[in-house]
Amino acid sequence: xxxxxxxxxxxxxxxxxxxxxxxxxxxxxxxxxxxxxxxxxxxxxxxxxxxxxxxxxxxxxxxxxxxxxxxxxxxxxxxxxxxxxxxxxxxxxxxxxxxxxxxxxxxxxxxxxxxxxxxxxxxxxxxxxxxxxxxxxxxxxxxxxxxxxxxxxxxxxxxxxxxxxxxxxxxxxxxxxxxxxxxxxxxxxxxxxxxxxxxxxxxxxxxxxxxxxxxxxxxxxxxxxxxxxxxxxxxxxxxxxxxxxxxxxxxxxxxxxxxxxxxxxxxxxxxxxxxxxxxxxxxxxxxxxxxxxxxxxxxxxxxxxxxxx
Amino acid sequence: xxxxxxxxxxxxxxxxxxxxxxxxxxxxxxxxxxxxxxxxxxxxxxxxxxxxxxxxxxxxxxxxxxxxxxxxxxxxxxxxxxxxxxxxxxxxxxxxxxxxxxxxxxxxxxxxxxxxxxxxxxxxxxxxxxxxxxxxxxxxxxxxxxxxxxxxxxxxxxxxxxxxxxxxxxxxxxxxxxxxxxxxxxxxxxxxxxxxxxxxxxxxxxxxxxxxxxxxxxxxxxxxxxxxxxxxxxxxxxxxxxxxxxxxxxxxxxxxxxxxxxxxxxxxxxxxxxxxxxxxxxxxxxxxxxxxxxxxxxxxxxxxxxxxxxxxxxxxxxxxxxxxxxxxxxxxxxxxxxxxxxxxxxxxxxxxxxxxxxxxxxxxxxxxxxxxxxxxxxxxxxxxxxxxxxxxxxxxxxxxxxxxxxxxxxxxxx
Amino acid sequence: xxxxxxxxxxxxxxxxxxxxxxxxxxxxxxxxxxxxxxxxxxxxxxxxxxxxxxxxxxxxxxxxxxxxxxxxxxxxxxxxxxxxxxxxxxxxxxxxxxxxxxxxxxxxxxxxxxxxxxxxxxxxxxxxxxxxxxxxxxxxxxxxxxxxxxxxxxxxxxxxxxxxxxxxxxxxxxxxxxxxxxxxxxxxxxxxxxxxxxxxxxxxxxxxxxxxxxxxxxxxxxxxxxxxxxxxxxxxxxxxxxxxxxxxxxxxxxxxxxxxxxxxxxxxxxxx
Numbered sequence: 001x002x003x004x005x006x007x008x009x010x011x012x013x014x015x016x017x018x019x020x021x022x023x024x025x026x027x028x029x030x031x032x033x034x035x036x037x038x039x040x041x042x043x044x045x046x047x048x049x050x051x052x053x054x055x056x057x058x059x060x061x062x063x064x065x066x067x068x069x070x071x072x073x074x075x076x077x078x079x080x081x082x083x084x085x086x087x088x089x090x091x092x093x094x095x096x097x098x099x100x101x102x103x104x105x106x107x108x109x110x111x112x113x114x115x116x117x118x119x120x121x122x123x124x125x126x127x128x129x130x131x132x133x134x135x136x137x138x139x140x141x142x143x144x145x146x147x148x149x150x151x152x153x154x155x156x157x158x159x160x161x162x163x164x165x166x167x168x169x170x171x172x173x174x175x176x177x178x179x180x181x182x183x184x185x186x187x188x189x190x191x192x193x194x195x196x197x198x199x200x201x202x203x204x205x206x207x208x209x210x211x212x213x214x215x216x217x218x219x220x221x222x223x224x225x226x227x228x229x230x231x232x233x234x235x236x237x238x239x240x241x242x243x244x245x246x247x248x249x250x251x252x253x254x255x256x257x258x259x260x261x262x263x264x265x266x267x268x269x270x271x272x273x274x275x276x277x278x279x280x281x282x283x284x285x286x287x288x289x290x291x292x293x294x295x296x297x298x299x300x301x302x303x304x305x306x307x308x309x
Numbered sequence: 310x311x312x313x314x315x316x317x318x319x320x321x322x323x324x325x326x327x328x329x330x331x332x333x334x335x336x337x338x339x340x341x342x343x344x345x346x347x348x349x350x351x352x353x354x355x356x357x358x359x360x361x362x363x364x365x366x367x368x369x370x371x372x373x374x375x376x377x378x379x380x381x382x383x384x385x386x387x388x389x390x391x392x393x394x395x396x397x398x399x400x401x402x403x404x405x406x407x408x409x410x411x412x413x414x415x416x417x418x419x420x421x422x423x424x425x426x427x428x429x430x431x432x433x434x435x436x437x438x439x440x441x442x443x444x445x446x447x448x449x450x451x452x453x454x455x456x457x458x459x460x461x462x463x464x465x466x467x468x469x470x471x472x473x474x475x476x477x478x479x480x481x482x483x484x485x486x487x488x489x490x491x492x493x494x495x496x497x498x499x500x501x502x503x504x505x506x507x508x509x510x511x512x513x514x515x516x517x518x519x520x521x522x523x524x525x526x527x528x529x530x531x532x533x534x535x536x537x538x539x540x541x542x543x544x545x546x547x548x549x550x551x552x553x554x555x556x557x558x559x560x561x562x563x564x565x566x567x568x569x570x571x572x573x574x575x576x577x578x579x580x581x582x583x584x585x586x587x588x589x590x591x592x593x594x595x596x597x598x599x600x601x602x603x604x605x606x607x608x609x610x611x612x613x614x615x616x617x618x619x620x621x622x623x624x625x626x627x628x629x630x631x632x633x634x635x636x637x638x639x640x641x642x643x644x645x646x647x648x649x650x651x652x653x654x655x656x657x658x659x660x661x662x663x664x665x666x667x668x669x670x671x672x673x674x675x676x677x678x679x680x681x682x683x684x685x686x687x688x689x690x691x692x693x694x695x696x697x698x699x700x701x702x703x704x705x706x707x708x709x710x711x712x713x714x715x716x717x718x719x720x721x722x723x
Numbered sequence: 724x725x726x727x728x729x730x731x732x733x734x735x736x737x738x739x740x741x742x743x744x745x746x747x748x749x750x751x752x753x754x755x756x757x758x759x760x761x762x763x764x765x766x767x768x769x770x771x772x773x774x775x776x777x778x779x780x781x782x783x784x785x786x787x788x789x790x791x792x793x794x795x796x797x798x799x800x801x802x803x804x805x806x807x808x809x810x811x812x813x814x815x816x817x818x819x820x821x822x823x824x825x826x827x828x829x830x831x832x833x834x835x836x837x838x839x840x841x842x843x844x845x846x847x848x849x850x851x852x853x854x855x856x857x858x859x860x861x862x863x864x865x866x867x868x869x870x871x872x873x874x875x876x877x878x879x880x881x882x883x884x885x886x887x888x889x890x891x892x893x894x895x896x897x898x899x900x901x902x903x904x905x906x907x908x909x910x911x912x913x914x915x916x917x918x919x920x921x922x923x924x925x926x927x928x929x930x931x932x933x934x935x936x937x938x939x940x941x942x943x944x945x946x947x948x949x950x951x952x953x954x955x956x957x958x959x960x961x962x963x964x965x966x967x968x969x970x971x972x973x974x975x976x977x978x979x980x981x982x983x984x985x986x987x988x989x990x991x992x993x994x995x
Contacts, residue, residue, distance in 0.1 A: 028899045032816035033828060035809040036869040043866040044835045047846030051838075061392045061415055061845075082689065108740070111733055124979055125741050128748060130921075131974040133928040133946050135953075136967035139960075140747050140754075146559060148552070149566050151750060154767030168554030170700070183744065188921065192876070195913040199883060229879040237836075237872060244839045256504055257554045258696045265839045272841070273384050275685050276411045285842040292837035346938070350951050351958055374939070379950045382934040389845050395852055397938070507956070558958065566763040577956040585760045 055282035073283035083284070085259055086267040087291075093178055093263060094242040100182045101238055102231075105189030109197055110219075112190075123194070127187035134184075138251025141180050142167065167253055170260040177261050181248055189234060196230030197223070232303040236296055243292050264288045341621045343373045344397040346387065347455070347610075348380035348404060353577060356642035357455075363637065364628050371621045373399075380404055391417035394615040398622050401455050406443045406607050406675060407683040413446055419612040420449040423623040431627045435650050437670060440607040443678050452609035453626050454647040456638075458575040459669035460512060460604045462595065466588040468496060468570040477571075477592035481516040484595040485545065491570035492550045499551045500569035503695040506557025508676050508687075509573045510695050512604050513542045515674065516597030521691060522680050527721035528712040530694075536704055543698040553699045575606070576643040576666045591665045605673025607647075639663045645670055682718040690714045755779070755964035762960055778961030782969070786948050787941050795944040796973075798933065799926040802864045806922050807915060810873035815903045817874070818881035819889065829878070836871045840931070848935055862936045867926065873918050880914040881907055924974050945970055 055074070058067040077083045108126060112119045129137065144151045145166040153163040166176040200223060208222050224231070246265040249255065255262035255270065264284060272281030349357045354377060361375045376397070378386075384403060390396025392415045402408050412418050424433045433441055433450055440454035464477050472491050478484040488498030501509055511521055519535030522528060529535065546553050552563060564572040565585040572578075573594065582589050594603045610629065612622045628634055635646035639657055645667035646657065657663050677683040694711040698704050715721070749769055754762060755778045757771040765772060782788060816822065817829050847866060848857075856862030884907060892902050908915070933947040940948060949966035952959055 027822055029816045029820045029822035029825070032812040032820070032899070032903075035805075036813040036832075036874060037828070039809070039866065039869045040832070040835055040871070043847055043850065044838075044843060044871075045831070047843035047850070048835070048838050050846040051842045061388045063415060108737070111737060120979075122737065122741065124975070125744055127978055128975070129744060131924055131928075131978065132748075132751075132971055133930065133967060135930060135946070135950075136751065136963070136970075137747075139963060140751050140967075142559075143960075144747060144750065146562065148563050148568050149763065149767075151746070151767050151769070165554060168552075170696075191917055191921070195880075195917045198913050199880070226883075229883050233876055233879040236833075237875070240836050244837075246839065246841065254505055256692075256696070258693050258700075265841065268839065269841055270688060273381070274688060275682070276388065278845070282842065285839055288839065289834075289837050293834070296833065296837070344938075350953055351956065353956070354951065376939055377951055378934060379953070382931075382950075385844060386848060386935060386938075389849060390852075393849060393852065557956070561956075562763060575956065581759065584758075585763050 051282040052286055054279050055286055057279050059279035059282070060276075061278060069279065073280050074287070076280065077283055077287060082259060082262065082267060083264075086262050086264045089174060089259075089261060090243055090245070090263045090265075090288075092174065093181075093245060093261075094239055097178050097181050097185075097242050098235065098238045100178070101185055101189045102235060104182070104186055105193050105234070108186070108190045109193035110223075113194070113197055123190070126190055129184045130187040130191075132184075134247045135251055137180070137184055138248060142252060145176065168257055170258045173253055173257055173260045177249055177252055180252065181242070181245065184248070185238075189238065192234050192237075193227070193230065196227040196234075199230075200226040228303060232299070235303075236299055239295060239299065240292055243288065243295070340370050340372045341618050343371060343399060343616075343618060343622055343625060345373055345375045345625075346383055346397045346400040347375055347377055348383050348401055348608075350377055350379055352580070353642060356638050356644075359641055360629055360634050360638055363634060364625060368624070368628070371618075371624065373625055388412070388415065388417070391415070391613050391615065396613060396615075398616040398618060399610065399612055399625065401608050401610050404606070404608050405684065406440070406609055407677060407680070409444055409446070409452055409609050409611070410679075410681075412611065413451065417614055418451045419614045419616060419619055419622070420451060421453070421612070421623060421626070422449075423620065423627065424450065428631060429624050429627050431623060431630060432648070435648050436630055437605075437607070437647050437649060439605055439673060439675055439678075440647065443607065443675055444609055444611075452611035453630050455608040455610035455629070456642075456644050457605060457607040457647045457670070457673075458507075458577070458644055459606075459666050459673045460507065460509065460573045460575055460594065461665055461669055462592045463564065463572045463574050463578065463582065464590045464592060465564070465567065465570050466590045468567070469590075472570070477590060478595045481595050481597050484516070485541070488545060488550050488571060495568065497550065497552055497563065497569040498571065499545070500555075500560045500563045500572040501546070501551040502555045502557045502560035503699065504554075504556055504692045506560065507575060507606055508604060508691075509560075510542075510691075511674075511676060512573055512594060512602070514538050515599075515602045516595065517541070518598045522677055522686065522715065522719065525721065526680055526719040528715040528719075530708045530715070531712050536708055539698055539708065540704045543704060546699040547701055554696060573603075576645070576662055579643055579662045591662065593665075593669060601669075601672040603669045603673050605670070605675055607675065639667075680719055682720075685718050686715055690718070751964050752968050755961055755968045757961060759960060775961065778959070778963075778965030779969075781952070781959065781962045782949075782966055786951065790941050791943055791945045791948040794933075794942060795927060795946075797860060798863050798944055799923050801860075802867050802926050803919055803923045805864065805868040806870055806873055807919055809869045810918070811877050811908060811911070811915070812903070813869070813874045814877035814881055815899075815907060817878045819902070819907070820899060832871045832874050836875070844931075844935060851936060857936060858938050858942050859936075863933060863942075867932065870922065873922065876918060877911065877914060880911055884910055920978055923977055927974055928970070 056068065056070060058069050058072075060066065112123050145153075147153050147163040147165040147168065152166070156163060164172065167173050204222050204226060205218060208218055213221065244265055245263055246269065249261050249263055249266050250269070253261045255266040265288070268281045268284040268288070271277045271284065345361070347357060358375065361373050365372050380403060383400065387396060387400055387402055388411070391412065402412055409418070421431055424431050426432060431453060437454060437457050440457055441450065444450055444452040444454070462477060468491060469477070474487055474490065478487045491498040503510060514520060514535060517534055517538030519532060519538040520529040545551055552560070555563065560572060561574065561578060561581070563569045565582050565587060567587060579589065579591065593601065610626065612619060612626070616622050630647055632648065632651065635648050635651060636654060636656060638644065639646045640660055640663065643660070643662040643666070645663060649670075651657055652667065657667070677686060680686060690711050694707055697707050746769070753769055753771055756774050756776070758773050758775045758777070761771055761773050813832075817825055851857050851862045851866070854862070856865070888906050888910070889902050892906055897905070928946055929944070930946045930950070933944040934950070937943050937947065945966070949963065949970070952962040952966065
């Protein structure tokens with residue numbers, strides 16, 4: 001009750017500031033958004049539009065005249081079987097790694113919620129992989145997974161099993177990369193969910209317990225609804241990031257073997273910086289952008305965004 | 310939105326005004342300062358830094374600063390830097406010699422005209438012919454070789470002795486026979502890499518008289534010799550004589566860990582293998598059906614068309630490819646010199662690594678020289694082709710598929 | 724004093740997780756003390772057979788190490804501070820102020836997350852050239868001083884802070900800025916601390932961006948400087964692993980210190 005009243009009071013105060021006049025009205029919002037907006041416009045939005053421009057041409061850096069292709073690059077994409085492969089790989093990677101991270105992240109955050117020293121130590125340990133630089137992670141895991149001299153291979157050999165080429169087998173490479181990605185990012189997800197979980201007011205739990213709720217009901221009816229903004233945020237961020245995965249794949253497999261781990265961004269990188277086909281690479285980026293927009297809109301709908309606002 | 314516009318305009322103007330704050334003061338007259346970007350990270354770096362240091366100390370009026378960055382970073386920054394008239398005076402744009410064509414497209418390279426026989430001139434007729442050919446377009450030379458490397462046969466003497474083989478293989482048939490004999494007890498006969506590596510597989514094909522792309526830019530994969538060659542070698546992989554799907558680094562690791570008896574590799578690996586405790590032997594690549602052949606690889610070193618000091622930059626190139634610098638460099642790195650007139654230099658002949666790799670220069674072939682879309686042919690067609698046939702795919706049909714793709718990329722007219 | 728099955732399973736799984744996470748790190752840290760030969764001869768072993776400091780020595784001798792460390796602190800530290808300020812301001816406006824264009828702005832912010840960073844590299848590189856900001860601190864810091872991720876995360880967090888607190892302050896005569904500074908920010912310590920750690924860490928480890936902006940070694944950050952040791956053909960693993968270990972230490976420290984702020988619920992129960 002009070003929340004609604006409060007919103008309408010707040011609304012009426014700012015409505016007074018807006019008003020239907022044509023006079024120059026100073027909006028306090030400007031000051032708040034000015035720094036971020038400026039940087040975003042200059043260094044992100046403008047370059048993004050430039051890249052869209054490039055995608056309409058057979059863009060050669062520094063050429064005097066660029067060859068206009070209109071939607072030619074996009075048509076070429078539709079007929080490129082490696083593009084469809086990259087799309088498939090990217091979607092599988094995203095769905096599996098996001099699901100794994102959300103589930104495992106929530107379980108670890110919930111398990112380590114209380115601020116005991118033991119929990120703090122275990123949390124730090126779980127967070128370590130996120131701290132280390134990606135290039136190093138790739139190097140270390142490649143060594144560990146090397147079929148001839150790797151530690152993982154050594155453990156398998158101790159059990160008498162054949163060494164497995166984790167990153168060499170086209171069927172195993174993608175699951176392996178997904179595993180390393182979850183390994184690296186689990187701490188990150190856990191930390192965000194922790195921040196959300198610690199923000200849940202304890203009085204809500206007390207009230208529910210008074211009503212006789214057990215722990216499962218507490219989780220389902222108190223915790224999860226309370227952290228819905230955080231869950232939405234985490235899922236969206238994880239999805240957006242995993243659809244754009246590049247560094248990890250580049251360092252571990254460079255899209256191989258036989259393009260089994262070739263994601264949209266590794267393909268884009270290859271087209272843009274190895275084959276110097278900037279226009280084509282930009283077209284891939286924009287298709288990816290459209291894909292991410294669609295998936296994000298779906299997620300917002302799924303989490304019933306308007307209720308949260 | 311109208312309300313946000315003034316705020317944006319104000320901040321953009323402020324940003325532009327700020328840009329004046331970081332302008333560098335005008336450089337006083339003094340030595341000419343040249344900037345050089347190279348990708349020589351890792352163990353090789355010291356030898357290249359030596360060249361630059363020696364040049365700077367012997368040329369007080371020209372000072373060169375070398376900035377070493379990863380190859381990927383140079384590939385990302387250099388094209389736009391040079392095309393917009395900024396960036397370094399000199400650079401090695403890529404470790405792949407085919408890159409020169411891309412920079413010529415954007416008219417970013419200076420045509421080298423200070424050629425001749427003098428010490429301060431670029432002696433282009435004394436440089437490795439394959440490299441000069443790769444860097445010449447329309448009769449003009451656009452880059453000099455920063456280095457030139459060949460692949461030779463590394464072999465593990467201890468493993469050879471254990472298998473009862475007294476000498477490294479001299480012909481391609483002996484090569485295959487020895488590889489099979491050496492396999493066993495957790496050891497591969499031959500360590501092969503098929504991606505993220507200096508290419509080894511083309512050598513295997515060349516040894517049998519096969520090829521990948523012919524002189525006209527069309528796929529030569531479909532010839533009977535080639536199919537037979539690929540089938541045989543792929544068979545060796547599937548039967549466990551050579552590993553499948555390794556990168557260059559993993560292939561090196563296999564050999565330096567003593568888990569493979571032979572490897573085709575370049576001069577950079579010798580020091581590491583010796584340090585790893587391998588009883589190392591270096592031999593010429595076994596002779597193929599058409600005579601000795603191996604793969605050569607050269608890194609272009611070029612000058613920006615927008616450089617303000619073209620003359621001094623060319624003097625630097627002349628020094629780099631000059632006799633003194635090349636001798637020192639070869640001794641420091643184990644690479645053969647890029648000059649053809651140092652074959653009798655006593656210091657070099659005394660160095661076993663240099664001699665071994667320099668001996669292969671005359672029979673070295675570059676990988677896809679002058680082929681349109683070479684990088685795409687390599688990454689999108691050749692590497693997957695090898696990956697497929699080494700995992701058991703039918704060679705003939707894979708080759709037919711690859712031929713179609715290659716011809717589409719190179720625009721082969723048949 | 725029986726441990727319930729559920730608790731036992733929970734601790735077992737956590738324990739496995741800890742092992743799977745720690746082993747690569749142990750390998751990495753011990754590997755930084757191993758010679759190349761040792762690494763290849765006994766890769767399965769987690770413990771060096773021959774100890775060497777040559778990895779650490781090479782870094783000290785061949786890189787302007789203190790300068791790189793300084794650059795990295797400046798880049799990561801200043802950018803993180805600016806990020807927290809700008810992002811929280813923008814998030815406050817989006818969460819609390821009902822201004823025209825707020826929905827558009829929110830979608831714009833989200834949209835910028837959806838374009839891969841590599842796409843904007845070349846245009847930004849050219850922009851920095853035109854501003855004269857290449858190879859400068861401002862070139863490194865300013866383009867990264869705001870993050871759509873941060874704005875989004877803080878907006879979600881601010882939304883979950885009850886508006887009663889705002890109202891109470893407004894009745895006392897507080898304007899937006901005071902509400903932002905005195906009420907919202909202090910209550911957001913968990914989120915701000917989390918964001919600070921995540922950003923600092925990402926910036927510290929960022930490889931591509933410093934390499935793009937800088938063109939001389941003494942403007943580089945530590946990860947960028949360490950790329951000097953990863954060769955195309957030959958790699959000195961002890962050096963790389965030593966570099967990674969050194970790079971890791973400040974971050975581990977920062978995270979452990981920030982743990983204090985993840986205190987459960989205290990902040991948000993201050994309803995009155």
